[in-house]
Amino acid sequence: MWFLGAGISRTAGMPTATDIIWDLKFKHYCIEENQKYDSHDTNNEIIRNKVQSYMDSRGYPKLWSPEEYSYYFELTFGHNYAEQQKYLIEKLSEDKISLNIGHRALAGLIELNIARVIFTTNFDSVIEKAYAQVSNKSISPYHLEGSYAALEALNQERFPIYAKIHGDFRYQSIKNLSIDLQSNDSEMQRCFIAAANRFGIVVSGYSGRDSNVMEMFYTAIKQNNAFPFGLFWTVTNKKDVSNSVLEFIENAKNKGIDAHIVETGTFDSMLSKIWKQTTVKSIALEESVRTVLASEVNIPLPEKGKGFPILRTNALPITSIPNNCAVVETVTPLSHIEIKEILKVNKSSAIINRAENVIAWGNESEIYKGLGKDMVLSISKFELINPIELITKNKSYHAFYERAIVTAISSNKPFLFRNDKGFVLAVNPQNANNPIFEPLFEALKDRYGNKVSIHGQISNRQNTFWTEAVRLKLENRNNQLYLMIKPIIWIEPHLERQKNIDFIKNKIKNRYNSITHNLLNAWIRILFNTIGTEVELKGFEGSNYPYSFKINTRTAFSQR
Numbered sequence: 001m002w003f004l005g006a007g008i009s010r011t012a013g014m015p016t017a018t019d020i021i022w023d024l025k026f027k028h029y030c031i032e033e034n035q036k037y038d039s040h041d042t043n044n045e046i047i048r049n050k051v052q053s054y055m056d057s058r059g060y061p062k063l064w065s066p067e068e069y070s071y072y073f074e075l076t077f078g079h080n081y082a083e084q085q086k087y088l089i090e091k092l093s094e095d096k097i098s099l100n101i102g103h104r105a106l107a108g109l110i111e112l113n114i115a116r117v118i119f120t121t122n123f124d125s126v127i128e129k130a131y132a133q134v135s136n137k138s139i140s141p142y143h144l145e146g147s148y149a150a151l152e153a154l155n156q157e158r159f160p161i162y163a164k165i166h167g168d169f170r171y172q173s174i175k176n177l178s179i180d181l182q183s184n185d186s187e188m189q190r191c192f193i194a195a196a197n198r199f200g201i202v203v204s205g206y207s208g209r210d211s212n213v214m215e216m217f218y219t220a221i222k223q224n225n226a227f228p229f230g231l232f233w234t235v236t237n238k239k240d241v242s243n244s245v246l247e248f249i250e251n252a253k254n255k256g257i258d259a260h261i262v263e264t265g266t267f268d269s270m271l272s273k274i275w276k277q278t279t280v281k282s283i284a285l286e287e288s289v290r291t292v293l294a295s296e297v298n299i300p301l302p303e304k305g306k307g308f309p310i311l312r313t314n315a316l317p318i319t320s321i322p323n324n325c326a327v328v329e330t331v332t333p334l335s336h337i338e339i340k341e342i343l344k345v346n347k348s349s350a351i352i353n354r355a356e357n358v359i360a361w362g363n364e365s366e367i368y369k370g371l372g373k374d375m376v377l378s379i380s381k382f383e384l385i386n387p388i389e390l391i392t393k394n395k396s397y398h399a400f401y402e403r404a405i406v407t408a409i410s411s412n413k414p415f416l417f418r419n420d421k422g423f424v425l426a427v428n429p430q431n432a433n434n435p436i437f438e439p440l441f442e443a444l445k446d447r448y449g450n451k452v453s454i455h456g457q458i459s460n461r462q463n464t465f466w467t468e469a470v471r472l473k474l475e476n477r478n479n480q481l482y483l484m485i486k487p488i489i490w491i492e493p494h495l496e497r498q499k500n501i502d503f504i505k506n507k508i509k510n511r512y513n514s515i516t517h518n519l520l521n522a523w524i525r526i527l528f529n530t531i532g533t534e535v536e537l538k539g540f541e542g543s544n545y546p547y548s549f550k551i552n553t554r555t556a557f558s559q560r
Helices: 006-010 017-032 045-057 068-077 081-091 101-111 126-135 144-155 186-196 211-221 243-254 267-276 283-289 336-346 364-371 387-393 395-410 435-443 498-508 513-528
Strands: 002-004 117-120 161-164 201-204 231-235 259-263 310-312 315-320 324-330 351-354 358-361 376-383 415-419 423-427 455-457 465-477 480-492 534-539 547-552 557-559
Touching (some): 006 017, 045 336, 101 283, 144 161, 144 186, 315 465, 324 364, 395 423, 395 534
Parallel strands (some): 002 201
Antiparallel strands (some): 315 480, 324 376
């Protein structure tokens, strides 16, 4: 049997218990402090810290304590179940559900009678929707209003059994308040304990933070022959396992149960692998579960051309890339988003990202500054094996290398540095007369040979400006890395871009081949101080963890 927590619903776009706790905290904070709820970014770590400090100052439950969930529901709704229900209907609306391979694979296992019994702490209808999509059938969950029927169904082996131990938000009996969470519905608990004597169990997406649910697990393992086919508590990363789960697994082992914490990666990854190893499945079911089936193709490329016409691309071949960087061990694991937020605050010059590990380029002191000295345990040299493959297959490495190459190019040049579908280097209006931009003036002369402006204010738009710019992106074609260079018109502030599409179209409408050819040459000269030769770009030269790229400034061509 399976036991599912909020983690499996989050991948479908549903909020977890932690998400709901923070939402309730923000609502309470905004009411008490007379602030607009919509003006706060609930995912911003700095704002979260501010709200949590407010809660701590009033003696509310400590961050991550098991009491938080029920406390903030009670603080917000009192004992008004109708308001709780209204809130959850809005948060868990079915039209917000986005099913992934994990949900469809589990539904496939239910259809094959492999996953016979499923318990969940979730209120949402993710599993119901997945099962309906995969099997064209419906599955009716047992919940608190009909919990007596779950045990009866188990005894009579009327599978599948899908039971919501905290109730269903569409009904009145939902368990969120402290008075509710003191104990599970006795019939639902009896059903779980009876099933524990017959089945092994896979736990997924559940953190172990509900004391009443954990008590139910402890009651189950006190029985003789509990979980006869094993107890497997799956986690994305073993570092994130709570103490309550570690203690429970040890208790289960001491009672002779084959109990393990299993690091499986994401729920989607785990179920996808299980589904691939499931042999007894029809073609129709396979197509319902794996809605996007990739087939391997091998279409040979034609021989290199030698004829005309010759097409010039806007791609510069990258001939050499760095294969060393720093690897940073942190006190606690940091996600990509957390690193991004920390760097915003600490404003370090180092380039830091999260892949399998926290990786960086730059001076050691700047890496400490960027992540915070108290957060860093150690910094050491790290060899990147086959970096082209890493860049191609992993977005984090791609972003890491792309930022590095653009940082080296823009260093000590008078650009506005922006991030928009790749990095954008725009002419800084305050430095538009810098001799470095002379190639731009030459490339954009009008038909009479007169200079034209490379920046300006958009008429009838107060505080809205345009400027010549170039978008830089790192791309892989046939195992060769290229730096893509695309001249564009940049609008500042960028939020005004959509309102000025016609202005942009008008600016570029006459940029045919000859002008575009000259404009591309101009930007290459501006970025690399040369054209047609190989250049070396160095970053953080003389620092603890430097890097260098080599780029051919002659664009790639295609011949017939």
